Amino acid sequence: MQPLIINHEICNQDGICAEVCPRKLIDFSTKTPTPVAGIETQCIRCGHCMAVCPTAAISMAGIKPDDCEPIDKKLRATTAQLTHILKSRRSIRVYQDRPVERETIENILDVCRFAPTGSNAQQVDWIITDDQVKIRTLSQMTIDWMKQAIETNDSISKNVPLAGIVEGWQKGEDRLFRSAPLVLITHAPEISSMPRENCVIAMTYFDLVAFSLGIGTCWIGLFMLAVAHHPPIWQFLEIPDDHRVFGTMVAGYPKYKYQRIPARHDAKAVWL
Ligand SMILES: Cc1cc2nc3c(=O)[nH]c(=O)nc-3n(C[C@H](O)[C@H](O)[C@H](O)COP(=O)(O)O)c2cc1C
Known part of the structure; x- marks a missing residue:
C-alpha cells in the first residue's frame, strides 16, 4: 500500500x-x-x-x-519547568502500601508509545505486574540466582554486593524490588533496530510521566542481570526466545517527599 x-x-x-x-x-x-x-x-x-x-x-x-492530535503551544513546558522536573525526579525505594491504579499505568504507557525508536520500529514490549505473589516469585528466583552466583564465585558476585541483598531477603527485607506495588519490564527482539536504546528511552518516558503524576519509580538493574543469567526467570515471564530484557523498573506512590535536589558531578564534555 x-x-x-x-x-x-x-x-x-x-x-x-x-x-x-x-x-x-x-x-x-x-x-x-x-x-x-x-x-x-x-x-x-x-x-x-x-x-x-x-x-x-x-x-x-x-x-x-x-x-492527528494538534500541537498546543500553550502546553509546552518552559525550560525552567522542564529543568526542574528533570533535576527533581528521584529513584524511589520506599513506597506507600497503596496500589497504583491500572488505568493510570495505561495512561502513562499511552505516552511511552511516543518515545523515539530506531527506524521508528516501535518494538518495545512491556510486562507489568501488580500481583504481589508473582512479584515475590520473581524476587525468590532472583535471590536463588544470587545465591548460586555467590556460591560459585561468579564474577558478578565480585562486582555487585549480592550478599547483602540475599541477607536482607532472609531477614524479610526486599532490597531487590523494594516492596514496590508494581514491577515493569521491557523486552524487544534482540535483532532489531537499537532494541536496548528503545526500551531504555521508553522507560525513561515512563519515569518522567509517572513523576508528573506523583508516582515514583526506580530502575532495577540487579533484576536485569538476573534475568540475563537465570533461565527460570525468562521462562516464568514467557519472553519469546528471540527477545531480550532491556529494562526493569518498580513503581508506586512514594512514602516520603524529597525537599531538595542532591548535587551531581559537573558535566564531562569536550568540544571537538
Ligand atoms: C540502569 C540503572 C540501573 C539501576 N539499578 C538499580 C537497582 O538495581 N537498585 C536500586 O536501588 N537502584 C538502581 N538504580 C538507581 C540508581 O542507583 C540511581 O539512579 C542513582 O543512585 C541516582 O539517584 P537518582 O535517580 O535519585 O538521581 C539504577 C539506575 C539505573 C539508571
Missing part, C-alpha cells in the same frame, strides 16, 4: 515534506512533491511529512492530518 497520499489541490508546494523526510522518499525536483518509486518498502511511517505540512495536504498510511 502506498504510504503517502498528497492532496495536490491544497499542497502549497513549499517542499518542506521532501526536506524533512529522513529517507528522502519525496521527490521535489519538479516543485510538485511526489513519492519516489519503492516508497512502500522504504518508508518508516514516522509521519514527519504529514506532521510538518502547513496546509495539511498529506495523509500517511490511511491516517489523515485531521485524525
Whole structure:
C-alpha cells in the first residue's frame, strides 16, 4: 500500500515534506512533491511529512492530518519547568502500601508509545505486574540466582554486593524490588533496530510521566542481570526466545517527599 497520499489541490508546494523526510522518499525536483518509486518498502511511517505540512495536504498510511492530535503551544513546558522536573525526579525505594491504579499505568504507557525508536520500529514490549505473589516469585528466583552466583564465585558476585541483598531477603527485607506495588519490564527482539536504546528511552518516558503524576519509580538493574543469567526467570515471564530484557523498573506512590535536589558531578564534555 502506498504510504503517502498528497492532496495536490491544497499542497502549497513549499517542499518542506521532501526536506524533512529522513529517507528522502519525496521527490521535489519538479516543485510538485511526489513519492519516489519503492516508497512502500522504504518508508518508516514516522509521519514527519504529514506532521510538518502547513496546509495539511498529506495523509500517511490511511491516517489523515485531521485524525492527528494538534500541537498546543500553550502546553509546552518552559525550560525552567522542564529543568526542574528533570533535576527533581528521584529513584524511589520506599513506597506507600497503596496500589497504583491500572488505568493510570495505561495512561502513562499511552505516552511511552511516543518515545523515539530506531527506524521508528516501535518494538518495545512491556510486562507489568501488580500481583504481589508473582512479584515475590520473581524476587525468590532472583535471590536463588544470587545465591548460586555467590556460591560459585561468579564474577558478578565480585562486582555487585549480592550478599547483602540475599541477607536482607532472609531477614524479610526486599532490597531487590523494594516492596514496590508494581514491577515493569521491557523486552524487544534482540535483532532489531537499537532494541536496548528503545526500551531504555521508553522507560525513561515512563519515569518522567509517572513523576508528573506523583508516582515514583526506580530502575532495577540487579533484576536485569538476573534475568540475563537465570533461565527460570525468562521462562516464568514467557519472553519469546528471540527477545531480550532491556529494562526493569518498580513503581508506586512514594512514602516520603524529597525537599531538595542532591548535587551531581559537573558535566564531562569536550568540544571537538
Ligand atoms: C540502569 C540503572 C540501573 C539501576 N539499578 C538499580 C537497582 O538495581 N537498585 C536500586 O536501588 N537502584 C538502581 N538504580 C538507581 C540508581 O542507583 C540511581 O539512579 C542513582 O543512585 C541516582 O539517584 P537518582 O535517580 O535519585 O538521581 C539504577 C539506575 C539505573 C539508571
